[in-house]
Amino acid sequence: MLELDAFSNERLRTDPYPYIVVPGFVQGEALSAVLQDFPEIQHPGSIPISEVSGGEAYESLLTEMQSDAFRRVVANKFGFSLDGFPIMTTVRGVMREKDGRIHTDSKTKVVTVLLYLNDSWEAEGGNLRVLRDGEDIENFVEEVPPSAGTLIAFKVTDNCWHGHKPVVGKRLSIQMNYLVGEAAKGKHQFFHRISAKLKKLFAGASNAPA
Numbered sequence: 001m002l003e004l005d006a007f008s009n010e011r012l013r014t015d016p017y018p019y020i021v022v023p024g025f026v027q028g029e030a031l032s033a034v035l036q037d038f039p040e041i042q043h044p045g046s047i048p049i050s051e052v053s054g055g056e057a058y059e060s061l062l063t064e065m066q067s068d069a070f071r072r073v074v075a076n077k078f079g080f081s082l083d084g085f086p087i088m089t090t091v092r093g094v095m096r097e098k099d100g101r102i103h104t105d106s107k108t109k110v111v112t113v114l115l116y117l118n119d120s121w122e123a124e125g126g127n128l129r130v131l132r133d134g135e136d137i138e139n140f141v142e143e144v145p146p147s148a149g150t151l152i153a154f155k156v157t158d159n160c161w162h163g164h165k166p167v168v169g170k171r172l173s174i175q176m177n178y179l180v181g182e183a184a185k186g187k188h189q190f191f192h193r194i195s196a197k198l199k200k201l202f203a204g205a206s207n208a209p210a
Contacts (some may be wrong), residue, residue, distance in 0.1 A: 001030040001057075002064050004073050007151070012077055016132050016141060016161075019154035020077060025115065026061065026149040033057035035148060038117055038172055041093025046175060049089045062089060065115070065176055074111060074178075078155050085110055085178040095126065095171045102134050102163035105156045110178045112160075113153040116146035117172040125167035128152060134161045146171060 003025050010022050026034060037055025041047065049062060064070060066087050075082040105112050114128070121127075129140035144152050154160055 001026055001034070001061055002070060003027065004069065007073050007077065013130075013142070016130070017155060017157045017159055018078055019130060019152060019160075021142065021144055022151040022153075023147070024149050025151035030057070030061075031149045034061050035117060035119055039091065039093070041091065041172075044092075044094045044096045044099065046090040046092055049091060052091060062174070065089070065113070065174070071178075074113070074153060077153075078111060082111065082178050085180070087176060088179055089174065089176045092173045092175070093170065095167050095169060097166045097168050100126070100164040100166060102131060102137060102161055104134070104158065104160045104162075105177075107156065108180050109156045110180060111153060111155055113151065113176040115174045115176075116144075116150045117148050117174065118146050118170070119148050121145050121147050123167050123169075125165035126171050128162060128164050130154075131161035131163060137163060137165060146173060 003022070006025060007020070007022050010020050013019050013021075033055075034057045037058040039052040039054040039058065041052060066089065071082050126146055128144045128146065129137060130142045130144070131137070132139045132141060144150065154162070
């Protein structure tokens with residue numbers, strides 16, 4: 001399902017930090033099947049994959065993304081071994097206006113991989129920007145629309161600033177991280193799980209009839 005050759009052949013950008021953008025990382029019939037089988041998500045936040053279920057194509061995609069074959073091409077592209085680094089995978093389906101604010105990823109993450117699964121994207125907001133600083137959303141090097149099958153991966157550094165302009169509503173993505181160790185994985189999974197449950201609860205309360 002994954003276009004590993006496309007990943008391997010795409011150039012690694014190094015300004016302002018190491019990252020790669022691969023349009024069409026998933027495409028054709030495989031992409032259509034994944035879009036059909038993606039979980040129905042009704043509340044915001046990063047949700048651990050253990051908390052939602054999708055169809056066969058979605059599950060197959062997760063398996064391939066977490067495979068040793070993909071780990072090797074990511075390691076080769078960034079120029080260091082990822083052997084022994086545990087993986088954490090989450091999904092998103094709904095964005096709030098405050099989501100996407102400028103940030104760097106936690107130092108417990110080594111590499112971040114984002115795969116977008118939106119059939120089309122016309123919104124002004126929601127395009128991921130690779131930023132030069134943590135202050136100005138307009139000071140960007142590249143803007144990546146979250147179009148179906150597009151992947152962006154970056155090395156987590158002190159200056160890996162990224163974010164997007166606000167958008168409210170459906171925005172589908174899978175995020176996978178290689179982490180520094182199992183303790184970090186347990187911590188991230190615990191907080192994501194609690195956060196997802198709270199956001200689901202609040203979303204249900206806000207949608208309840210008065």
